[in-house]
Amino acid sequence: MNKVAPKIGIFWIYNNTVIARNEVLDNVVSDSLMLYDTDFEHAVEWEKNNVYLPRFPELFHTDYQEINRGRVIYSAKKAIFHIYADRAIVMNNNHHQLVYCAFNLQEKNCAWHRDPHYRTFTA
Numbered sequence: 001m002n003k004v005a006p007k008i009g010i011f012w013i014y015n016n017t018v019i020a021r022n023e024v025l026d027n028v029v030s031d032s033l034m035l036y037d038t039d040f041e042h043a044v045e046w047e048k049n050n051v052y053l054p055r056f057p058e059l060f061h062t063d064y065q066e067i068n069r070g071r072v073i074y075s076a077k078k079a080i081f082h083i084y085a086d087r088a089i090v091m092n093n094n095h096h097q098l099v100y101c102a103f104n105l106q107e108k109n110c111a112w113h114r115d116p117h118y119r120t121f122t123a
Helices: 042-048 093-103
Strands: 007-014 017-024 069-075 080-085 110-114
Touching: 007 042, 007 093, 017 093, 069 093, 080 093, 093 110
Parallel strands: 080 110
Antiparallel strands: 007 017, 007 069, 069 080
């Protein structure tokens, strides 16, 4: 049986669907603190690369900060995935399951954190 490789990166949750830019963990190099993160930026992926297309064309005139979003990083020192997100995602177990599935994560290896950096704003 093949084990599916976990991923790290950024995401949004829209209509109970994860929109993500991620990378297989094994393809990323850690920093000096043994943290693994990607260079993906929410603003760039949303506004320049239109990561939500073709599936959600109705989002074309939205700002990346209007949709609940977050980031998955990995700490090799603690062997845990840290998921930083808007409060609406952190407090919703259904959203947790969506992120676990999209990033090939196991719940037991994850820690959820509310982060004001990912707070949702409406235009």
